Amino acid sequence: MGATFDLWKLTKWALFYLLVAFIVVVSVFPFYYAILTSFKSGTALFQVNYWPTSFSLDNYFNVLNSGSFPRNLLNSIFVASVTVILALFLAITASFALARVRFRGRGLLLLTILGISMFPQMAVLAGLFEVIRALGIYNTPWALIFSYTIFTLPFTVWVLTTFMRDLPVEIEEAAIVDGASPWVIITRVFMPLMWPALVTTGILAFIGAWNEFLFALTFTSSNETRTVPVAIALLSGSTQYEIPWGNIMAASVIVTVPLVILVLVFQRKIVSGLTAGGVKG
């Protein structure tokens, strides 16, 4: 009896970790192969290996010294960071109103905000282009910040509103009795309690802005204003017929690293159960 039970337990254990291994391989392998390729040079690029055979940093030197790639990287960092800051600021203040202030049409407004995120990028591309031209921010980072913020906000507002609704009303009322203005309540009482939600939505907004391609391609026209995804796509070799795989892979690895660092850093900041203890358990 005991033996069969152990066998069943062992099988379950083995199947579980087999599945885990499968998922890990599927999700990590493409990136692993990109790293592998980025260290190759010359014709070695076109041989299929699964383990490192040679090591050279040539591709990285090429990418970082060629034209405007470092500039593009800075553009990406600037655009994504400003988008996150702007989106979080607008979303926190909006969600405070949507979650805590009673006013007519609040439900409708929330649904409209969610509804906006239904429209695909392609549908609004032409209209947005005209707006950006009219605002005079075409071919500047602000065009991208503007459009990314628009597309990030519905999700951010929605998530933060849900989160803020769940914060105990008594804490807000205690702050009101203590003499706190809405601004003080948001910044000194609610924001510290909302760190997990802020970090999560902030990271998602950052990743969205970092990876975005279509708007970045449409709203910028010069090498100096492009962001990294477009720059990588437009990397060209020495002739029209050569695709510089090595450089592309090196660039891909470079743009992935900031995201990985970001997630690793903020993962530690996501402290769950922060609200425990404020009101009765």
Added chain:
Amino acid sequence: MAAIELRNVRKSFGMVDVIKGVDLEVRKGEFMVFVGPSGCGKSTLLRLISGLEDITSGEMLFDGKLVNALAPSKRGIAMVFQSYALYPHMTVYENMAFGLTLEKGKGKEEIQRRVEKAADMLQIRQYLDRLPKQLSGGQRQRVAIGRAITRDPKVFLFDEPLSNLDAALRVATRIEIAKLHEEMNQVTMIYVTHDQVEAMTLADRICVLRDGYVEQVGTPMELYERPDSIFVAGFIGSPKMNFIAGDKADKFGCTTLGIRGEHMDIKADGIWEGTVIHTENLGADSYVYLDMGQEEPVVVRLDGASTYQSGSVLKVSPQEDRIHRFDTAGKPIR
């Protein structure tokens, strides 16, 4: 330090009227308890006084000044919530100092002095650098009270502060609140509870609310001895007052006769007869439940233990001077 006056105060939430015209005066330095069954509007009334809710119509005056539209923080009040409502991310010290840091012109030393003074009053000084989640329920409620004291309020509001505590802690904290009232005898305190024992033990005066109206205001003993209605008579006192109707009441010239369990004697020549259906021995006293053909069993309170067996027939008499007589409208006949 403030006298509070309510003049025909009403509050509606949409179509629902919760407070239906309350006139009330709370004196300076008084401990006033609002008591009533759930849904009677006692918490709403407290929130109107705090300013967290706006009154729909009527006037509210603090020391003779109209405060209808004054923000809570400008009224000189402090509030203790049922669920403590501490700021979870701040230490006990920061929790208590938060209100003061928002006031202009308060130096660090003064804030520290006031927080420590309040902490000493409540014996929570050793917890000042802990987070709320590291404290027990009773300690958290003490911090919440401490936070209110630190603000040096003129009016102290309590919204069922003991309901989340267990029985032993409830008694201990109750005594502490009573002590606090003695120490801060210049501060007006208003306390909401549905527990009539808390009301009786803490209050200088009790305000019994029912269905959005004030039923009666008076000292605990006034309410106990001279209730203005059947409702107050039944609400104040434990065990509940017995109400006897029918022939037995007619003989005393009333529709309903009220008599408390402690004001009845079991004796051989008693005028009423009843069958024992249940007895409860509480040690110091005991309750005997009698079936007298009334809607509810009649409770007789005895000193010491009861030896009466279920099913035995007893004769009881009410103490004539302790009888409460009520007319058909539920008002007392005096």
